[in-house]
Amino acid sequence: MIDQYKDYKIIKYSGNAISIEWKIQNFQIDFTRKLQVFINYLKKNNDNILYITPTFDSLLIRFKNPVNLNAAQEIIENKLQNFKAKSEDSINARTFQIPVCYEFGEDLETIANYSKLSIIDVIEIHSNQIYNIHFIGFLPGFLYLGEVDEAIQIPRKKTPRLEVKKGSVGIAENQSGIYSSNSPGGWQIVGKTPIEIFNANQNPPSKFLPGDQVKFHQISKSKYAQLLKDQPKLKPEND
Amino acid sequence: MIEVLNAGFYTTIQDYGRFHYTQYGIPLSGAMDRRLFRLSNLLLDNDEKIPAIEMIYVGAKLKFTEQTTVCITSPKAEVKLNGISVELNKQLRLNRNDEISVRQIESFAYLAVKNGFSSEKKLNSYSQYKTITKKSKLEKGDKLYYSPNVNSTLKNANIKFDNSYYNSSEIDVFVLPEYSCLNEFQKKRLNMDFTLSPKSNRMAFQLNEIIENQMNGISSKPVMPGTVQLTPEGSLIILMRDAQVTGGYPRIFQLTEDSINRLAQKKLNSKIKFKINKI
Numbered sequence: 001m002i003d004q005y006k007d008y009k010i011i012k013y014s015g016n017a018i019s020i021e022w023k024i025q026n027f028q029i030d031f032t033r034k035l036q037v038f039i040n041y042l043k044k045n046n047d048n049i050l051y052i053t054p055t056f057d058s059l060l061i062r063f064k065n066p067v068n069l070n071a072a073q074e075i076i077e078n079k080l081q082n083f084k085a086k087s088e089d090s091i092n093a094r095t096f097q098i099p100v101c102y103e104f105g106e107d108l109e110t111i112a113n114y115s116k117l118s119i120i121d122v123i124e125i126h127s128n129q130i131y132n133i134h135f136i137g138f139l140p141g142f143l144y145l146g147e148v149d150e151a152i153q154i155p156r157k158k159t160p161r162l163e164v165k166k167g168s169v170g171i172a173e174n175q176s177g178i179y180s181s182n183s184p185g186g187w188q189i190v191g192k193t194p195i196e197i198f199n200a201n202q203n204p205p206s207k208f209l210p211g212d213q214v215k216f217h218q219i220s221k222s223k224y225a226q227l228l229k230d231q232p233k234l235k236p237e238n239d
Numbered sequence: 240m241i242e243v244l245n246a247g248f249y250t251t252i253q254d255y256g257r258f259h260y261t262q263y264g265i266p267l268s269g270a271m272d273r274r275l276f277r278l279s280n281l282l283l284d285n286d287e288k289i290p291a292i293e294m295i296y297v298g299a300k301l302k303f304t305e306q307t308t309v310c311i312t313s314p315k316a317e318v319k320l321n322g323i324s325v326e327l328n329k330q331l332r333l334n335r336n337d338e339i340s341v342r343q344i345e346s347f348a349y350l351a352v353k354n355g356f357s358s359e360k361k362l363n364s365y366s367q368y369k370t371i372t373k374k375s376k377l378e379k380g381d382k383l384y385y386s387p388n389v390n391s392t393l394k395n396a397n398i399k400f401d402n403s404y405y406n407s408s409e410i411d412v413f414v415l416p417e418y419s420c421l422n423e424f425q426k427k428r429l430n431m432d433f434t435l436s437p438k439s440n441r442m443a444f445q446l447n448e449i450i451e452n453q454m455n456g457i458s459s460k461p462v463m464p465g466t467v468q469l470t471p472e473g474s475l476i477i478l479m480r481d482a483q484v485t486g487g488y489p490r491i492f493q494l495t496e497d498s499i500n501r502l503a504q505k506k507l508n509s510k511i512k513f514k515i516n517k518i
Binding site: 011012013014015016017019021039050051052053054055056057058059060062069135136137138139140141142144180181198200201203204205206209210 | 258259260261262263264265266361362369370371372413415416458459460461462463465483484485493494495496518
């Protein structure tokens with residue numbers, strides 16, 4: 001696809017699916033963005049693709065009809081090669097400001113104790129970072145964000161909560177995440193956003209794509225209540 | 240309209256599922272046994288893509304307020320029309336205010352209505368799923384509207400139902416990348432019988448047996464319905480239609496489409512055996 005990402009393998013996943021896995025040590029925003037462009041390119045140039053699922057280092061390509069996998073492998077290989085010519089293509093980084101009320105941070109004290117910092121420090125460190133969207137999964141619309149500052153990294157809770165509220169912002173190891181709906185979950189909760197990040201009544205149901213960036217900013221409880229009611233449209237800063 | 244008098248254990252509206260949204264973390268959903276879902280529509284000469292009602296174990300009791308023809312498909316189930324037993328897997332003519340109840344299902348049944356019924360469509364599918372559709376399953380009192388069908392001389396779709404499809408305990412699979420990381424003992428164990436755990440649901444079927452395992456998780460990778468994962472505790476999980484679209488457990492096998500349908504219909508606690516196929 002691009003010279004520095006030529007270490008990949010193509011896997012025959014089933015009678016109607018192929019997976020491409022790149023050898024990448026850590027999340028790389030540049031690669032994630034190029035992968036998004038490659039996905040669009042594949043979809044545009046192959047009528048037999050039903051859907052494509054990405055993660056930060058791999059793709060699953062599901063075909064509409066059973067295919068000759070050897071032929072499909074060759075076609076995909078070809079597309080990877082052809083795509084190389086346009087390797088300077090990259091989607092523009094979009095950055096979204098997401099308001100967070102840290103007063104809902106049920107686990108701030110746990111994190112502060114674990115990292116030997118004050119709660120104010122934890123909030124400061126969490127909200128000062130710019131996060132990359134690695135991928136969307138776990139729940140419809142759940143954002144996986146990296147990378148959490150080492151100073152406030154913490155493992156998931158040993159016993160997951162039976163219900164984490166929609167909008168909750170959490171930390172699990174080096175990732176931060178936003179719960180797109182109420183769900184059982186084990187992430188350590190630092191706060192809550194009033195903004196709906198996922199809405200199945202809209203198409204597409206999420207404004208975010210892997211490779212976009214997120215900045216959190218701290219808001220008060222009264223501002224939280226107001227934004228919850230107003231639901232201002234989420235717009236990227238640099239659109 | 241169809242009025243839900245009793246919803247049963249877990250009754251949902253399903254079609255082939257919701258494609259094109261996996262990059263937003265949205266499961267594919269859709270009928271657990273696509274084969275019998277399809278057949279329920281084909282036996283009515285319907286478009287095979289229109290939604291049907293899926294039931295498991297203890298089905299629903301439904302009242303049909305207008306004339307129509309329905310079809311209920313399942314490998315095994317007890318269907319009653321106004322309290323009297325009727326046959327499965329064929330057209331069933333209904334008069335105004337007829338009541339249908341489906342029970343003792345092994346394991347999934349589909350009820351299709353001639354020309355379909357209206358229900359909520361979200362992101363190109365009628366399949367019910369929490370956070371996507373308003374309701375995640377049918378509830379007592381729900382109403383589904385359909386156009387009455389007074390013409391009783393329906394073209395008789397001539398499709399033979401073959402139950403033997405479901406008899407085999409063999410589940411056809413392809414091997415996935417992390418299979419090659421297993422040791423000989425683990426591979427040998429995978430050739431033996433497994434038992435379907437009662438913890439199974441539309442998201443995943445679990446197996447009772449534990450395989451000793453030292454393998455850790457992997458970085459999250461895309462998965463599909465039919466992917467078999469091995470957890471660090473040594474449990475095997477077979478992802479089904481409502482599964483997450485990515486997962487961090489080692490991927491061992493991928494079931495064929497036919498095997499997903501067959502597995503869906505297995506009784507809890509029944510034995511299955513993986514049969515490795517070459518791609």
